[in-house]
Amino acid sequence: MQLKKTIYLSTITAAILTSSFLHAENYVSVEYLQYDESDDRVTVTAPMLSVSYDFNADYNLKASIMYDGVSGATPSYMTNEDGDLFKGLQDFEDDRTAASLLLTTRFENRDELYTGIDFSREEDYQSLTGSVEYMHYLDATHNTAVNVGLSIAYNEILVYDGDTGASAYDGDSGASHTEDSMNYYLQGGITQVLTKDSSVKVAAFIGSDDGYLTNPHGRIVRDYPTQDAILDVENRPDNRLMYGFTLKYNKMLTENISYIGAYRLYADDWDIMSHTIDNDIYIKLTEQFTLGVGLRYYTQSQAEFYHEEIDYFTDEKYASSDERLSDFDAFTYKVNIDFKQNDTFSYNIGAEYYDTSTVTELSATILTLGMKYKF
Amino acid sequence: MKAFLWFVCASILMVGCTGIEEVKPWEKEVLAKDIMQFEGLHPEVKKFEQHIYFSKEASRGGYGVSGGGCGCN
Numbered sequence: 338m339q340l341k342k343t344i345y346l347s348t349i350t351a352a353i354l355t356s357s358f359l360h361a362e363n364y365v366s367v368e369y370l371q372y373d374e375s376d377d378r379v380t381v382t383a384p385m386l387s388v389s390y391d392f393n394a395d396y397n398l399k400a401s402i403m404y405d406g407v408s409g410a411t412p413s414y415m416t417n418e419d420g421d422l423f424k425g426l427q428d429f430e431d432d433r434t435a436a437s438l439l440l441t442t443r444f445e446n447r448d449e450l451y452t453g454i455d456f457s458r459e460e461d462y463q464s465l466t467g468s469v470e471y472m473h474y475l476d477a478t479h480n481t482a483v484n485v486g487l488s489i490a491y492n493e494i495l496v497y498d499g500d501t502g503a504s505a506y507d508g509d510s511g512a513s514h515t516e517d518s519m520n521y522y523l524q525g526g527i528t529q530v531l532t533k534d535s536s537v538k539v540a541a542f543i544g545s546d547d548g549y550l551t552n553p554h555g556r557i558v559r560d561y562p563t564q565d566a567i568l569d570v571e572n573r574p575d576n577r578l579m580y581g582f583t584l585k586y587n588k589m590l591t592e593n594i595s596y597i598g599a600y601r602l603y604a605d606d607w608d609i610m611s612h613t614i615d616n617d618i619y620i621k622l623t624e625q626f627t628l629g630v631g632l633r634y635y636t637q638s639q640a641e642f643y644h645e646e647i648d649y650f651t652d653e654k655y656a657s658s659d660e661r662l663s664d665f666d667a668f669t670y671k672v673n674i675d676f677k678q679n680d681t682f683s684y685n686i687g688a689e690y691y692d693t694s695t696v697t698e699l700s701a702t703i704l705t706l707g708m709k710y711k712f
Numbered sequence: 713m714k715a716f717l718w719f720v721c722a723s724i725l726m727v728g729c730t731g732i733e734e735v736k737p738w739e740k741e742v743l744a745k746d747i748m749q750f751e752g753l754h755p756e757v758k759k760f761e762q763h764i765y766f767s768k769e770a771s772r773g774g775y776g777v778s779g780g781g782c783g784c785n
Contacts, residue, residue: 439778453778455781465781469777478736486778492781492783532735533740589745595748611770627747667769669761689761
């Protein structure tokens with residue numbers, strides 16, 4: 338009888354632990370990601386190594402390192418050999434190394450504290466971010482949890498404003514000076530188990546960017562088509578206040594098919610408002626194979642200081658022709674296959690197609706290949 | 713905007729129809745499955761996707777407080 342009771346309590350304890358919102362397991366994963374834009378524009382190759390290790394039931398450490406090799410060309414206003422202004426493709430090459438550490442601390446009541454640090458470095462940019470987040474269960478059955486988190490980032494940017502011609506855009510040297518910026522970000526939310534096979538997560542966020550927010554490689558044309566027409570560095574406001582919320586929902590549709598949906602509303606004081614709808618369906622085909630398909634829709638309005646036309650800007654203080662600040666829609670179509678060889682090794686392969694309605698009709702393919710080793 | 717309104721209505725309807733049950737800890741086997749995690753089956757791939765979107769779109773935020781910066785935007 339005592340043994341039966343012990344087994345019963347052990348089962349409950351195990352169930353509580355496995356039902357935590359964080360998956361506790363040790364693993365090493367390697368992912369290789371390839372991003373290719375249409376018209377031979379930007380290509381990114383990015384290998385990533387991630388490790389997750391549970392020191393005991395109370396502490397978990399996740400670490401990852403990622404290298405991006407970026408090359409290609411991006412749309413920009415420029416001058417040709419005759420000094421004529423036009424919009425063309427500006428060649429560039431860069432690489433980025435990013436590393437992150439995330440320590441999870443679980444307390445006696447199974448509340449969790451996440452402490453993170455992120456670092457990334459490029460030839461003309463580096464960033465250091467610190468973050469902390471606390472999750473508290475509101476009930477003994479762990480059906481409701483609230484969380485609040487904060488992150489602060491410091492960024493340093495090399496600026497090239499001595500020469501606005503094509504030769505300055507090599508990202509290697511010739512920077513006239515450095516600038517910096519800070520990002521402050523606060524997020525709070527609630528996760529609620531709805532039924533045995535569905536739950537919902539709602540979060541609100543507010544953030545502030547302060548400092549040099551201009552793209553130092555972005556170019557605009559002023560006073561076109563007069564004789565005083567010049568190619569100038571774009572200029573963005575020195576601060577941006579952003580806010581929004583996300584709503585995530587998961588549901589087991591059948592014994593082997595799950596649905597994960599998400600919606601995000603974003604708005605900022607640059608007049609940009611966006612809506613993002615993300616849908617993923619996972620189908621467990623066999624014990625070993627899982628098929629994933631997804632569709633993401635994104636739409637945004639343009640920043641108040643954005644204009645595409647070459648003849649728009651004269652003496653405006655804030656001005657940008659960076660099409661990422663324009664009014665556009667984007668769809669992403671996703672498919673991936675996961676193969677679980679055994680309890681230790683699993684492999685994944687995926688393909689995505691990203692299609693936008695920007696002025697230059699950017700589209701891209703994303704290929705992913707990965708392996709995970711659990712121990 | 714239309715898509716947004718449809719999504720909100722559908723979500724409210726879906727959640728409303730589902731209701732909230734008190735689920736016991738030992739009844740959460742389905743919720744603990746890897747294909748039920750909000751970050752998806754491959755959180756690393758999601759992280760890379762967010763990196764791409766951050767570099768190509770003007771919005772960010774809403775997906776957690778951790779994560780590094782990038783000069784790509």
